[in-house]
Amino acid sequence: MLKYLIIPLANDAVSFCHYERGNASDRLIDIDMLKKAIFWAMTENVNVQFVYPDKEMPSEYKPVIDTIDHAKIVSSHCEDKVLTDEADIVVFDGWNDLDAFKCQSGKSYVVRTDKSGLFDNADVFKSLFPKLDRLVVVITDIDKFQESDFQKYEALLNAMIPIIKEEYGKGHSLHFNLLTDRMFLDKMNNCNAGDETITLAPDGKFYICPAFYLDGSKAVGDMETGLDIKNRQLYRLDHAPICRKCDAWQCRRCVWLNRKTTLEVNTPSHEQCVVAHIERNASRRLLEEIRTLGEFLPENEIKEIDYLDPFEIIKQ
Amino acid sequence: MSFDIAKQSIDYILSNPELFNEPSVEFDFIGGEPLMEVKLIDRICDYLKSQMYKRNHKWFNSYRFCFATNGLLYSSKDVQEFINKNHTHLSIEITIDGTKAKHDLNRIYKDGRGSYEDVVKNIPLWLEQFPDCGTKVTISHADLPYVCESVMHLFSLGIKVVNINVVFEDVWVDGDDKIFETQLLNLADKIIDNNLYENCVCSFFVENIGKPMDQILDNGNWCGSGKMLSIDAAGNFYPCTRFAQYSLREKKCVIIGNCVDGIDSNKLRPFLTLDRTTQSPQKCIDCEVASGCAWCQGENYDAADTDTIYQRSTAICKMHKARVRANNYYWNKLFRKLELEGRREEYNATHKKQTEKPC
Ligand code: SF4
Ligand code: SF4
Numbered sequence: 001m002l003k004y005l006i007i008p009l010a011n012d013a014v015s016f017c018h019y020e021r022g023n024a025s026d027r028l029i030d031i032d033m034l035k036k037a038i039f040w041a042m043t044e045n046v047n048v049q050f051v052y053p054d055k056e057m058p059s060e061y062k063p064v065i066d067t068i069d070h071a072k073i074v075s076s077h078c079e080d081k082v083l084t085d086e087a088d089i090v091v092f093d094g095w096n097d098l099d100a101f102k103c104q105s106g107k108s109y110v111v112r113t114d115k116s117g118l119f120d121n122a123d124v125f126k127s128l129f130p131k132l133d134r135l136v137v138v139i140t141d142i143d144k145f146q147e148s149d150f151q152k153y154e155a156l157l158n159a160m161i162p163i164i165k166e167e168y169g170k171g172h173s174l175h176f177n178l179l180t181d182r183m184f185l186d187k188m189n190n191c192n193a194g195d196e197t198i199t200l201a202p203d204g205k206f207y208i209c210p211a212f213y214l215d216g217s218k219a220v221g222d223m224e225t226g227l228d229i230k231n232r233q234l235y236r237l238d239h240a241p242i243c244r245k246c247d248a249w250q251c252r253r254c255v256w257l258n259r260k261t262t263l264e265v266n267t268p269s270h271e272q273c274v275v276a277h278i279e280r281n282a283s284r285r286l287l288e289e290i291r292t293l294g295e296f297l298p299e300n301e302i303k304e305i306d307y308l309d310p311f312e313i314i315k316q
Numbered sequence: 317m318s319f320d321i322a323k324q325s326i327d328y329i330l331s332n333p334e335l336f337n338e339p340s341v342e343f344d345f346i347g348g349e350p351l352m353e354v355k356l357i358d359r360i361c362d363y364l365k366s367q368m369y370k371r372n373h374k375w376f377n378s379y380r381f382c383f384a385t386n387g388l389l390y391s392s393k394d395v396q397e398f399i400n401k402n403h404t405h406l407s408i409e410i411t412i413d414g415t416k417a418k419h420d421l422n423r424i425y426k427d428g429r430g431s432y433e434d435v436v437k438n439i440p441l442w443l444e445q446f447p448d449c450g451t452k453v454t455i456s457h458a459d460l461p462y463v464c465e466s467v468m469h470l471f472s473l474g475i476k477v478v479n480i481n482v483v484f485e486d487v488w489v490d491g492d493d494k495i496f497e498t499q500l501l502n503l504a505d506k507i508i509d510n511n512l513y514e515n516c517v518c519s520f521f522v523e524n525i526g527k528p529m530d531q532i533l534d535n536g537n538w539c540g541s542g543k544m545l546s547i548d549a550a551g552n553f554y555p556c557t558r559f560a561q562y563s564l565r566e567k568k569c570v571i572i573g574n575c576v577d578g579i580d581s582n583k584l585r586p587f588l589t590l591d592r593t594t595q596s597p598q599k600c601i602d603c604e605v606a607s608g609c610a611w612c613q614g615e616n617y618d619a620a621d622t623d624t625i626y627q628r629s630t631a632i633c634k635m636h637k638a639r640v641r642a643n644n645y646y647w648n649k650l651f652r653k654l655e656l657e658g659r660r661e662e663y664n665a666t667h668k669k670q671t672e673k674p675c
Contacts, residue, residue, distance in 0.1 A: 268585075314588075
């Protein structure tokens with residue numbers, strides 16, 4: 001069931017996920033289209049998330065945007081500093097400005113990084129964890145991971161465990177997607193683009209997610225004719241033969257990356273699965289560590305497993 | 317295909333036994349008409365054999381070279397030499413569409429002459445060399461009125477196994493299922509009344525088709541794409557030749573690697589995890605006569621609303637149902653006859669239960 005509508009307000013609205021943001025052109029969503037989209041969201045009863053470009057939005061858009069309750073996704077580089085302060089999610093492209101940024105409690109911060117940026121900046125995490133409540137790291141080149149990267153990734157997450165444990169020991173229940181999300185979950189919690197989330201792009205058409213708009217994929221409907229997602233079942237977990245057997249519940253299960261790597265939206269790559277299982281297994285160790293401090297999530301067990309890619313169990 | 321591309325492909329396949337871990341292998345040479353290139357094929361086969369031997373490969377002595385040919389060059393010197401050299405490892409299927417009139421409708425030379433006579437004169441030699449090999453016939457809309465006479469004609473030529481199926485493409489029009497059913501009922505009568513069932517097999521009649529299927533226990537994929545490797549003349553790899561650009565109508569080809577870089581195993585994952593129910597619409601999951609209702613992954617992809625192999629095309633739905641009705645008639649009639657003659661047990665003991673062979 002559809003729950004969220006993402007509206008990138010311009011072609012170069014910030015990317016908060018695996019895809020690269022669009023070119024810096026001035027293609028703003030047409031204001032009348034925006035009004036229609038907001039009306040549509042109200043009638044369909046879906047939550048709206050506006051994704052902003054770095055350039056300040058023209059003043060006539062602001063009152064329109066405010067006609068609906070919404071979440072704001074904003075870049076750390078946004079010209080409009082008031083907006084950055086008000087944002088629900090602030091996105092950093094890389095690690096450069098993170099140190100100096102004044103994080104606010106209760107807010108989510110997304111860091112987009114490639115694997116080498118991640119491995120080179122492990123220390124930055126340590127300084128960040130005490131400062132914020134929710135950190136989401138998006139690795140932009142998961143599909144390029146190789147065997148040696150898997151090992152580095154595991155080592156990196158292992159190194160984070162004592163630091164996060166320390167935060168929990170201090171009573172700071174920090175959320176860090178790569179390590180803590182899995183501990184709190186009891187079922188899949190994925191991106192769900194195409195199933196629970198849909199995007200209305202600046203061209204006034206619906207797309208599975210902003211990445212599908214930016215890579216030139218076919219639209220899945222428009223404001224006039226409504227949503228028309230062909231083979232919509234393939235975006236659901238029950239039609240994903242590998243994922244439905246999996247318990248790396250924190251995995252983003254990115255349908256766009258799936259299509260890019262395996263040509264099918266319902267089938268993840270080997271790299272995606274192994275990365276998610278390294279996180280899952282590190283979460284298991286973190287959970288055990290936190291429990292040495294006292295009772296913690298007694299209902300939630302993460303089983304020990306002997307595979308990193310559920311494809312292996314299916315093949316057997 | 318150049319010899320070099322073939323060689324690189326063979327080297328890749330034989331050097332990666334962990335990717336190809338089946339105990340045996342078939343090398344299928346597909347044309348146009350493969351026997352036009354028998355010299356190249358001979359060279360490729362020699363290379364394969366020598367490499368399997370040198371590498372002490374498990375397939376050495378467990379391989380087969382397969383051909384589907386129009387049969388025109390069958391008795392030529394080059395082809396016969398190739399056959400003599402490789403006989404124990406060969407399967408050759410000559411394709412004849414049926415009667416002369418039927419065959420010459422489609423299978424013609426450049427100048428418009430039909431090719432039937434030239435093929436048929438090679439049949440005795442072929443049957444002498446490969447008495448157990450069958451022929452493969454594909455039925456489309458225009459062929460429907462000739463199904464019965466075509467199969468009977470093939471039996472009369474001495475061909476004992478006729479592997480036959482309707483095309484998966486959406487070519488069927490209203491009433492085709494009725495024509496098809498009538499043809500199959502006639503064929504059933506002819507096979508049974510003339511006792512042809514003793515020695516001949518037409519793959520339309522299979523004892524265990526037309527039953528509901530269990531969602532969990534009977535959930536395998538039908539199509540073998542992804543479990544085979546198809547290589548084009550440029551050395552690109554496909555999950556089956558139906559995914560090459562020349563086989564597709566509008567969709568983009570699905571390349572899963574090439575002879576230089578090898579297989580991109582991520583591209584194989586959707587094929588290897590595909591099951592029946594995930595790709596089927598609800599009507600097929602609930603279908604009372606689902607077993608034996610086949611599909612072709614390539615046609616599914618070609619006909620799908622999006623670029624996916626996960627949308628089953630059901631263009632053959634009513635044709636399968638027609639086949640099931642005729643098939644039920646065939647087995648009821650045959651078993652009753654055998655019972656009345658007191659030969660049912662003898663038949664069961666001497667005839668292997670035919671099962672539907674997945675692609
Ligand atoms: S780890 Fe792999 S199988 Fe599990 S949810 Fe993620 S993509 Fe799907
Ligand atoms: S295509 Fe038709 S006959 Fe075949 S399984 Fe589906 S519903 Fe049954």
